[in-house]
Amino acid sequence: MMETVQQVTPSYAAPLPEWLSAEHDMGTTLVAAEFPGGVVIGADSRTSTGTYVANRVSNKITRITDSVYCCRSGSAADTQALADIVSYRMAMHEIEMGRPAAVRTVANTFREMCYQYRDDLMAGILCAGYDRTHGGQIYSLPIGGMMVRQKVASGGSGSTYIYGYLDSNYKPDFTAEQCVDFIRKGVSLAIHRDGSSGGVCRVAIITANGVERRTFTGDQLFVPQ
Amino acid sequence: MAKNCNFLVIFQCKHQSIVLQLAQYTLRKSPVPDCNRCSCFVRNAALESSGMALPKAVKTGTTICGIVFKDGVILGADTRATDGSTVASLNCQKIHYLAPNMYCCGAGTAADTEQTTKLISSNLELHSLNTGRQAPLSTALKMLAQMLFKYQGHISAALVLGGVDRLGPHIYSVHPHGSVDRLPYVTMGSGSLAAMAVFESRYRPNMELEEGKKLVRDAIAAGIFNDLGSGTNVDLCVITKDGAQMLRPYDVANVKGARQERYRFKRGTTAVLKTRLRKFDVQEEEVVSMDTSEASGSA
Numbered sequence: 001m002m003e004t005v006q007q008v009t010p011s012y013a014a015p016l017p018e019w020l021s022a023e024h025d026m027g028t029t030l031v032a033a034e035f036p037g038g039v040v041i042g043a044d045s046r047t048s049t050g051t052y053v054a055n056r057v058s059n060k061i062t063r064i065t066d067s068v069y070c071c072r073s074g075s076a077a078d079t080q081a082l083a084d085i086v087s088y089r090m091a092m093h094e095i096e097m098g099r100p101a102a103v104r105t106v107a108n109t110f111r112e113m114c115y116q117y118r119d120d121l122m123a124g125i126l127c128a129g130y131d132r133t134h135g136g137q138i139y140s141l142p143i144g145g146m147m148v149r150q151k152v153a154s155g156g157s158g159s160t161y162i163y164g165y166l167d168s169n170y171k172p173d174f175t176a177e178q179c180v181d182f183i184r185k186g187v188s189l190a191i192h193r194d195g196s197s198g199g200v201c202r203v204a205i206i207t208a209n210g211v212e213r214r215t216f217t218g219d220q221l222f223v224p225q
Numbered sequence: 226m227a228k229n230c231n232f233l234v235i236f237q238c239k240h241q242s243i244v245l246q247l248a249q250y251t252l253r254k255s256p257v258p259d260c261n262r263c264s265c266f267v268r269n270a271a272l273e274s275s276g277m278a279l280p281k282a283v284k285t286g287t288t289i290c291g292i293v294f295k296d297g298v299i300l301g302a303d304t305r306a307t308d309g310s311t312v313a314s315l316n317c318q319k320i321h322y323l324a325p326n327m328y329c330c331g332a333g334t335a336a337d338t339e340q341t342t343k344l345i346s347s348n349l350e351l352h353s354l355n356t357g358r359q360a361p362l363s364t365a366l367k368m369l370a371q372m373l374f375k376y377q378g379h380i381s382a383a384l385v386l387g388g389v390d391r392l393g394p395h396i397y398s399v400h401p402h403g404s405v406d407r408l409p410y411v412t413m414g415s416g417s418l419a420a421m422a423v424f425e426s427r428y429r430p431n432m433e434l435e436e437g438k439k440l441v442r443d444a445i446a447a448g449i450f451n452d453l454g455s456g457t458n459v460d461l462c463v464i465t466k467d468g469a470q471m472l473r474p475y476d477v478a479n480v481k482g483a484r485q486e487r488y489r490f491k492r493g494t495t496a497v498l499k500t501r502l503r504k505f506d507v508q509e510e511e512v513v514s515m516d517t518s519e520a521s522g523s524a
Contacts (some may be wrong), residue, residue, distance in 0.1 A: 076404035148306045
């Protein structure tokens, strides 16, 4: 009978840091607001893996169709895959319909997937855009698969710090520039307080004339006194 | 992720026969599945209970990185493969070929990165033959990202994809769960923090070739000297619109010490006690093969 020899190999290597195996997470601050004539959406640019910032200039505002964009929060892999699929389905839809997709259609497509796979996905989406029938619209799709239309919406871990700011400072009759300023200040305040948000503030203005994208670097963010 | 991931997404387009699958099967959290009737798992369980642990997958530890410079991209990697705290290979190749204009560095489990890049490389060649043109980098990127997402992070491959296509030079980082980042400079692996520190302080857009090579070499060297999982040499791959050039090794960061003397024993150190000569009769045999197959000769 062979005697089993227990081999004890001492491990000199330090335990691997947790960011090596952690999933790519977007802590994030997302904000969106309607104004007469369109919508303005904004996001920060930090993607973290555990405590390491994997990408400090990420683009969380993703094109779905020419006139509908979405802001992504939660797991980077899940939301990128979701945005890819919805973008593909809406491209087919537009070819079949012969006209641009309605914002509500895009939001519903997101909702179908987010709700059906709610146990497997970690994705919080803000779907916003412009169509000729209903003008500028914003649909909030938090984790779990709910869909609700809102005039002002926010998402991500940083949004909790600016509920008060958004509620008290929003006016439905903003001009495009005032709305951009509102969004920029909101994202800046959230970046100031939330560790998972940071980097630059990316903004997109969606109107009947198309999409205009802007980036506010650190020196252009709003810093409270 | 939930314990039973049943993420099956199939899209069938009316007009095309493309089927887009994302994550296609039930994945369990632990490596040993519920089904114990499988013979190899029974055997593994028996081996483990008798004291022989399963061999650990060889991980590359690793420092890999890539930058975009004036005329293209430069990819860099160290060459150490580890198995726990043992160095399994001193000089393994971590920069994998995907296409003549695309290379991919891989960190994580060595087998996963090797097989993933081989699979996508083969699919890219078929794609290129099918379409009659050189595939852009975004094609390879989508293939890699969708495959890794499908396996929900269980394929431990963190990749730096770099190349030059008709749209210009690009560098992408792909994470094991399937997320993708497009950046002018990326680092991955256990030594990525050390390498990123070098990049963040010295990277500039539109660098010249020699400056770029030095920067990548210094970033990998930072990983080699400050991370236990990375070591030995620095490999580089420079890709421009004229093609790719593998520099392996570009820099031998750890030169082995040279021996000071010859350490052989002199003849006569061991005394000869007895000598005996035996004669062998060697017969040479030549074998001529005959063609005895049915096809030859007459019936």
